[in-house]
Amino acid sequence: MSATRYVGLVCVIATFVAAPAAAQNCSQTSVGRTPINDLGAGLYLGQFQGGLYPGGLNIPPQAHHALGRQRARSVRPVNVAGQVDPDGVFVLMSIGMSNTTQEFCSRTQDGCAPFSFMGQAAADSDVNHDTLTIVDGAKGSEPAEAWDDPDDQNYNRVRDQVLAPLGLTEAQVQVAWIKQANPGPGVSLPAEQADARELLASLGAIARAAKTRYPNLRSAFLSSRIYAGYATTQLNPEPYAYESAFAVKWLIEAQINQLAGGEPDPVAGDLSLEVAPWLGWGPYLWADGLTPRGDGLIWECSDFNTDGTHPATGAREKVGAMLLDFMLTSPYSTPWFRADGGSCLEDLDGNGFVGLADVALLLSRFGTSPATPEDGDLDGDGDVDITDLALILAAFGEPCIAG
Secondary structure, eight states, rough: OOOOHHHHHHHHHHHHHOOOOOOOOOTTTOOOOHHHHHTTTETHHHHEEEEBBGGGGOOOOOHHHHHHHHHHHOOOOOTTTBBOOOOBBBEEEESHHHHHHHTTOOOEEEEETTTTTHHHHHTTTTTHHHEEEEEOOTTTTTOOOOOOOTTOHHHHHHHIIGGGGOOGGGGGGEEEEEEEOOSSSSOOSSTTHHHHHHHHHHHHHHHHHHHHHOOTTTEEEOOOOOOTOOSSSSSSOOOHHHHHHHHHHHHHHHHHHHHHTTBBBBTTTHHHHHHHHEEEEEOOOOTTTTTTOOOOOOOGGGGGTSSSSSBBBHHHHHHHHHHHHHHHHTTTTTHHHHHTTOOOOOOTOSBBBBBBBHHHHHTTTTTTSSSSSSTTTSSSSSSHHHHHHHHHHEEEOOBOOOO
């Protein structure tokens, strides 16, 4: 990040830190927008397709799915030099700003708060407590522009103040959860200079900077912001919290397109696996206030601090639970996050291999609703449909051995 941009960033943050806290606006219980995972193939503002992934879908294309699975299986314990070592560890680390560290850890004098992601993970026996080490690299007042260059001092802070005291090195960081924003947005979509597009550029730079600092970084999961309709400052209100999801969506789509043979995205930049980790969605966190999302998620005013922007205990616990559930169930994390090495959902007949018998079983249950993973609902949407068939075909021919 340039010195000029850094001075401007410090001024913006200082303005909000110095301002007296205003009570959140609890009357704005909805902003009338559809969560993008519910929007599907529909369009935001008549232009921007929903869905977490291309085509209005909430699952990635087959090739990206298969690559994400392969990346998950490649995570291995390593020593401080980054060499595979059964006595070593691997690190899952957060990258982000105040909301990120509050939801990931909510640091107390004794460590991370029990309601945070790290607190919940520490108490869960299903989590790998043997070779996995989880660390909170995120920090308040360190938004996207503080992470977009490998020479940013923020990375030195993580190296010297977060990793080193635990006896860890940058070479052991193999997975990241990235949740970022830039403070004081002022231009919304569909403008060409919209802050969502600026955040897209920042996220692309962060992906490359993180890969530079953490050469063994395999995968990065991204989440956009929670609801900001109750916000009473200009730090990051609506519609910018909602539109940050499009920055994440476009970033991942840019990598998907590039890995399929396309040119690097002109805004996101080069996202080849030589310079960036595999990118995928973590949990999608936005819901329209008190209007229930398809899965029932809502955000109450009491979930937030007095500025309506930063999460209070309620929101921190919700995000922590959503992130923990994601890590325990996603095919891109279970091989290294779960104590049992996870399971292969596509192996419907349980013989350790995805083959014709599994495809036949799924087809025999096609159209089942409501459905469970055992029925063939591989994407967790409650139905056995064409997206589940795509997932099982993406895994066809693969062994399914835990870990």
